[in-house]
Amino acid sequence: MSEDKRDATLWERVVMEKWTDSSTEADMSFGSHIYDRIDELHVGLPKHVLYDGPPFATGSMHYGHACVGIYKDIDTRFHSMNSFDVSRKIGWDTHGIPVENIANHELGITSKSDVYEMGIGKYNNKCEEIIKTCESDWSKKTERLARWVNSRGAYHTCDPEYMESVWWTFAELYKKDLVYHGMKICPYSTGLGTPLSNSEAKDGYRLTLDTSICVGVQIQKHELKPESAFILDVPEVYLVVWTTTIWTLPSNMSVCVNPDINYILIRDKKTELFLIIGENGIKTIYTKKELKKNPYEIITKFSGECLVGLRYTPLFGDPDRTLFVCGDSYVTDKSGTGVVHMAPAHGIDDYRVCVTNGVIERDGSDMLCFVNDGGCFREDITDMDNKLSIIIGRYFKDTENEIVSLIKEMGRGEIIRLSQCEHDYPFCPRTKTPLIYKPVNGWFVNIQKIKTRMIELNDAVRWHPEHIGSGRFLNWLKNAEDWCISRDRFWGTPIPIWTDGDEHFECIGSIEELCSRMCIKSDTTDLVKILQEKLINDLHRESIDEITILSKDGTKKLHRIPYVLDCWFESGSMPWAQHHYPFENVKKFECEFPADFVCEGLDQTRGWFYSLMALSTAIFNKAPYRNVMVSGIIVGKDGKKLSKSDKNYTDLSDILERYGAEPLRFRAVNSGLSKAQSVTISESSLQDATRDVILQLANSLNFMTEHGLAFKSVNGVGITEKKIEMRSMTSGLPITDQMDIWILCETKRWHACMQHALRTYEYSTLGKHILEFIKTLNTQYIRLNYQRLKGRSSDPKSWHSSLLTLCYVLHDLAITIAPVLPFMAEHIFQRLKEHFMPDLEVSVHCCLYEMLFCKNQNKKSPVTIERFISMDELGKKTRGTILSGSEDTTYSLGIMDCGRLSPKYIDQLAEDLQLLELRIIPLHKYKNIVCEPNLSVIGKHMKKDTKDAIKIISKLSQKDLLDFRERGYFAGFMGDRLITIMSSYVRFSIELNIDLIISDELFGDVAGDDLIWKTCPTTGRTFIMDVRQNDKTKRSMIERELVQIIQRTRQKAGIRIMDPIWIFYEFSADLMPFVDSCKLAERTRVSFYNGVAPDGCHIITEKCGVVERPWIVDGSYNIRICNDVTDEMLKKYSEYIYE
Template sequence: MDWAEDRYSNRSPAEQLNNDKDKHKKVTDKYNKVVRRNCYTHETRMIQPVPETISFPAEEEQVLRIWKQYDCFQECLKQAKNRPRYTFYDGPPFATGLPHYGHILAGTIKDIVTRFAHQSGFNVERRFGWDCHGLPVEYEIDKTLGLKGPEDVAAMGIAEYNRHCRGIVMRYSNEWETAVTRLGRWIDFKNDYKTLYPSFMESVWWVFKQLYDKGLVYRGVKVMPFSTACNTPLSNFESHQNYKDVQDPSVIVTFPLEEDESVSLVAWTTTPWTLPSNLAVCVSPVYQYVKLKDNSTGNIYIMMEARLMALFKSDTEYTILDRFQGSALKGKKYRPLFDYFLKCKEMGAFTVLVDNYVKEEEGTGIVHQAPYFGADADKRIIKYLKDKGRLVHSGTYKHNYPFCWRSDTPLIYKAVPSWFVRVEHMVDKLLENNDKCYWVPEFVREKRFGNWLKDARDWAISRNRYWGTPIPLWVSEDFEEVVCVGSVAELEELSGIKIEDLHRESVDHITIPSRCGKGVLRRVSEVFDCWFESGSMPYAQVHYPFENRREFEDSFPADFIAEGIDQTRGWFYTLLVLSTALFGKPPFRNVIVNGLVLASDGQKMSKRKKNYPDPIKIVDSYGADALRLYLINSPVVRAENLRFKEEGVRDVLKDVFLPWYNAYRFLVQNVQRLHKEEGIQFLFNESTVEDSDNIMDKWILSFTQSLIQFFKAEMEAYRLYTVVPRLVKFVDMLTNWYVRMNRRRLKGESGATDCQRALETLFSVLFCMCRLMAPFTPFITELIYQNLRHLMDLSSVHDKDTRSIHYLMLPQIRWQRFKITIMLEDFIDIKLKWHFKQAVDISLSDGD
């Protein structure tokens, strides 16, 4: 069966891939033995037959074995050692669970760009990073061990608790390495960084001390988003990471004025459980308020005029008695709902406050203020209010509410003491540094990230937890004397104790003598927010400034980073805040931001709902290359969302890989036929090959040069979303146009010389395609190249090492083949068997 018959047979793509598995195995086993033997040697220059059927996942496993056997990635790094440096920062994933599609997508983008940088002549260090501390790990341990709170951890002991945390991190990191390697990503696990390494933690201490010495650290008591499940406050940006639409109880209650108890302030809340601790109500000083009579009850209320619809359906239900600005209510006293805090009245409680945060979008324009209680008291409190005649209205209300980003439980707002880093004063500098970064897509810089920066708040960096980098502050009991430690050596000098590790169990017992006669100083109990650690990774991964000072300073800021759009309120933000505070400049030059991968129904992927296919099963069924190309050739690379569909991955095989593979097979078939029938040994030498006079050869070669030009320009601009569609379209043009229309020439029906020209053209294009597609589909390009290289005069290849497609540099544009005018003029004279489906518009620069 020849190429055309095979490509256009009645068999479905699934049949072509999966039928005759025994036959495929026998053929490919023999083929792979030869390819494996000759991959890195020159034992033979014989091209090997290409099997009719193929299992892409099985071939990928074979390529993986070759890469591992010859340590190809490390060899790649060695070859690039003396090249100009290209700096890449790998955003550390949390070492819990296995990679999901979001991780796979971001990892693929990083792999593509860093492979391209290597192909372009740079030395690209690719170190994998791990976020090992913090709530993600602790929450998993708490669930596993059934721990309910600080008392349980105290009973176990911090050392034992942290031992469990370390264990889960190391287990998951090993599983991640297996999964990431199978996906074809070349990343250095041997030289990784983990936030639990003492060297990393010491650099985090150094970062903090720089901020402390600059006066950017303070202790304060603020109302903070608080996770009851994790028993710790969260930062402002963490609380914005996980909002959900929820249905909550909604009540409107009365607060009679002391000066006239027949007149009541009416306040709205969706948290009735907080009402027993009400200490004040707040109004807007600028909006207009009204005193009105409820025509059905005769009760007199005060509320914001713009919010009358919250209580009444029409203006016939009430009579307005007076109008005034909210500022007129300031200082008025009211009767409390409950008696629990009557003693606070002497300290100014149960008074009307004014603040601009009160808006006209919801509620009654009067907001009740309270500390916190447990949410399980809702029904009893509503019943109590109703019995006391203080309930005006009750129901349910659907609204957007923050949930803990790790435990997925509702947050409460609680006044807690925390350590803060000052951010608000440097908003203008943050915006300035943001403008210096090149964002893809660009709208993320201006809108999503830029708007977030404009409202940046001081950062709560302390967590009341255990598994993390301890905050290096030693304080007196009254907090009047504070010593900030910035290194292990400094702590050893101050305490006289040898330091082996920096986790809590190793440093909490250490004291420092007071210089002010206050006895001894003890470390504060908190640990760092894990986002502070990941934001410190540019410095901590190389143990700066204790080691590698020149290496870091010569390569900072990074040339490239990439993560999901959710990191605009996570890693992107913390990187920028710390870099701006430390050095006054941005931490990276170029960033690609991807969107979210959702289930096929548009919902968030959920293990509980089982609404998405297991990534490992997808790879086992279709191969990693197909998954990579499906993700990259989608709107998700433009920071839009993607509804993941398994058939989309399958279509990549059918529409891209099978035609490409069959074109390669057709080439090999006819090279072997040429040798068998004509005694001609095909050997490609790009520097001596004669240009063909055939118009179709000129057309595809010219189009190939156009592709190279476009590829380099767009990849250098980090626009993967324009590159992949062009590559996919080129595969279609090669297989459905060039190969179809030149079948007879390629099969030798127009003579041996013309056949050689056609085979040289097809080989040249396939060789170019392998190099261009290598960053995107590393497996199939290696597979094809390992056989094609035996048809090459390797002395004509400029690269010193040709043993792997991933050692080769990008193809150079050969302008003498860029004969676009001839191509377009002659193309219209070709007698076409197939109708045009679309036109191709090619633009040239002046002079071409």
């Protein structure tokens, strides 16, 4: 198959077709049979269980979903190849407000009454239709990302079996007294008309600009405490209250101070008002400009305890009514005035403080709440004050100006300051409307009873990264409130509670129980059967709302309450509900609980991770998972959250179409995303992944294929056709060359690093490991063995050994990267199977890690090769210090001090570093060790001995410095005191004595400017190079350039290395002195002739151009590559013919 390297998605499309299509006879060994083979290989192996957090089946998949799916796929592929039987079951979170929002938009629904008018059944049918559409889009993208899932066995939270298990879950909590009916102050979405969970409210906070008010409420002077008597010494005194929720002031029932912080009584010089405020709250009532004018006088200072119990006149209501001041430590004067307005119906802390201080009853029956479910003020607000009638029917956020005007008009309080304040405020994550807190009568899970146990179980969970589990999640557990699980909505699992409407409740835990207790009014004998059949097929509201049951004592007829469950309750029941436990699959559930691995985004610490922990603790007294990976947030190129309106990201479908899945998969493991860090996925990062990973691996594979087939063409036998057992090799590999042994050792070491990262969920390091090995393989092994791999060495066995080694390495590389880059791994694997290893498994994803060739390499990595690689890298870095544009320049002489190295490797180094000659000479006498104190470090550790230590360092001899560096410390006397200096306190470097090198004529007659050098900081080895040019270096450069021109021309024309071709060249006169036809022929492995192409032959391609080396030569050339050339045609040519 011909490949276009520029289209990196080509291999993905071909592989995906084979994965998904087994319809033809030729493909029967591939396609869906992969899964059968995997099942066959994993029979009886230990289980590895992944819980797939059910995504909402709404909207389209975005980058965050995609990357979380990639991490899950990496986990399942890795454990499958590591001899585990892996669960790949997925699910869909189908209920809840996200689906209802779409239905409302499509149906034009604006209120609950619209739904009742339409009919709950029709409305829910629309919701079900929506999730089927969205599920199809998700499935296509999941497949395109190369994520293998068991979609046929997927669970849906709207399935009756799943819903019945959710009922069982609720019933178990009910039996354990862990769920109760009551009133709580809850976050409430006026846009949806339903309460939200605390986690949903927390995730909806964002900075917003609101009007804040500082208003003084008048202190009543009768019945003062002795410690508050100072108030009698001044005229009217106002306690300055600060709030950003002006609309709650009509519901005020108290104000609160902190008994333990300081307050001050001041006189405002402009208004002559006497005000009480927190000592640090002055900046709230005065601007910076006003404070410069000294606008107030402090009368006295006192603690907040003096204010507790004082009475004040409220802003609204009966003017003779008074309220009292509460005390609580939650009040602060770091923001605001240190005096907080209490509206217990609209704040959790307000409610708690008012109950604790006896302002209201615990059941909230005497609270003031005038806002309806839509967020508008009700008519009963006039019961508080007739003048508030102007805000009846108005949305709460739109009434602030009227309320401020009424405060001024009624004169009950003094408005001290109005200003704009930026603060965090919660918004509904679905409707984007501002949330309110209000009293909600509903059903709650009693989290307080299980909180301690949840914290204990969390200690045993391995979080990745660890700080999420010990920080963010643990803090959420410690501060968790009781969980409101009732929702006044339609598309969800109905709460299985029946009531007589008078606080008598009974819970139903299964379909069978409901059927057995139904009240039947009709005489129709088939009615029970009809109802039971309907219930079994559907448990939604339209099917059960009208069903009544008899109470257990048979005295009351009960009807179902109108609530559905929070969809987080449903997803938290997933571990057992997906199996319809306990009604069936009991053993299967017990084998798959708890999960070995879960992975979701950072926001799920308050969502799914939490609901799983809460319900698993409550029902089974176990943590639901062993390992948790937390993915970070993907942000746009502007650093902000991805937003369609801001256009700060490219649509995922476009990315997959243009770049394929592999660059995105690589980016997911080459960033901090798997460590809960925020990451940008830019197109440039995907382009980098394509260039540095995908195309590099493709180049290695193409090189292997081309030269492996050339070997077979020349020798008549393939590189692996000597019968070699592919699955197990107890006698070791048939490899003896030191360089080949080295790359196999490197492959084994790299595989171990990848295994460790995969096993310990250090996914953020996988990208680095892959890049490092690509460098090892391409820029070290292949490049340094280029001549051997092309068959240009004098030993034919060396050609075979190098190609066989490369084949083994690519085989092991494909298996190793398969979890991370499954498309590329399959592409490599199938190519090897097609051309070299026909006995391989049907797919790379059927392989187990025990099948790796490198595992049979038991020899140690050759020290000689490691030294050789080290010196090659040092030489490259040294060349890199020369000005840009000199990369292809040949130089005459280089000197290294690398110890022993055989002539073979010295010559190879010289060739790779483009040197005419390389000498290995000890350079110790030309080096000086330089030691400088690291002042910030040495001062921190040695303190008063720092100056003496620096003096000792300055006097050390070269021998002392050598010992210091090797031992890691130096102990010396300053007077009679022994001072020990650690090597970590200093910086070592090497200085080269160039003058001595010149005087010893190591490079002949040379000036210092003609030499460049570099010393490796870790090994101390040095490389020096003479950068002068001569005729020999110039000839070598021209020859190298001509070879490159020929090879590029051949490659562009699609000519394979084994194809028989002849090259006829014409060079200009000024270029001819630099040309050696014999060398060109040897290096290109082609018959090479001087002159025009003979008549009758076929010219495949022709290349004309100029060799542009102005400081050497500007010569023109014409190269014709031909085939169908006969011996007769060649008789007139006398030039060298390559054999």
